[in-house]
Amino acid sequence: MSADATRRVFPVAGKRLQLVADTWGNPGDPAVLLAHGGGQTRHAWGETARLLSEQGKYAVALDLRGHGESDWDKEGRYDFSHYAQDLKDVVEQLSSKPAAVGASLGGISSLIAHHLSDQNLFSEIVLVDITPRVEMDGLGRIRDFMLEHAEKGFASLDEAAAFVASYTPNRKRSSNTKNNNEGLKKNLRLGEDGRYRWHWDPKFFAKRPDQKREGHVKFTLMEEAAKALVIPTMLVRGKISDLVSPEGAQEFLDLVPHAKFVDIEEAGHMVAGDRNDIFSSAVIDFLCRK
Secondary structure, eight states: OOTTOEEEEEEETTTTEEEEEEEESOTTSOEEEEEOOTTOOGGGGTTHHHHHHHTTOEEEEEOOTTBTTSOOOTTOOOSHHHHHHHHHHHHTTSSSOOEEEEETHHHHHHHHHHHHTTTOSOSOEEEESOOSEEEHHHHHHHHHHHHHTTTTOBSSHHHHHHHHHHHOTTSOOOSOHHHHHHHHHTTEEEOTTSOEEESBOGGGGTTOOOOOOSSEEEOHHHHHHHHTOOSOEEEEEETTOSSSOHHHHHHHHHHOTTOEEEEETTOOSOHHHHSHHHHHHHHHHHHTOO
């Protein structure tokens, strides 16, 4: 957590669950709700939230249910509808209608939440490397990455860092191993057996059977929600993403003709982590335009 961030807890699901967030800025300023991707935590946003606060925004980086420090659902309720309702519950506790910045799972949830709220939940929306069409090969690669060490974990932070590096070989890394590991530590939990495991509930994947990796799949509800969008919209894609193809991005732009599109060089699916400087600049330019 950055030194100028404030921890905030949002009760959701009829106060049955609590979601943890880091917030920057004045709660009375225009809000921006940042929702991470599956298997990530609120720390995925790097400097983006802090930079938004410097532009007069109240930035709220949320741990989604079953992730990070937020509560795990004992019944394993991790459908998109549950995540969408959580975001609606969080918005009700903010002092202004927020803009949404959602990566992957967070983007799906934001788009569906806005659609199920009669298109009246968010003031603007930024989708980060997610569209109604996703490539099956990329989806399978993400699944493999998340599940490979889910049970056995890692013996050390160095081992975890090496594994992450194998998944994101394009990402530029600091030579400061200590700082790198401290950042990674925020996405891991240390078990009683002394091993580090990802900071998400294993039940998150319980209802997600493996799928064939050929071709692509389309999410019908997302497509309907995209067609209905009238608020300012931006799609940010990692140019070397294996989840959102150029065809998938173009199909989204055909569905949402008014949307702005940014294709970030040297970034894969984890756009904010791969090129945080360029990503943050694009988001700030869009949300803070005059």
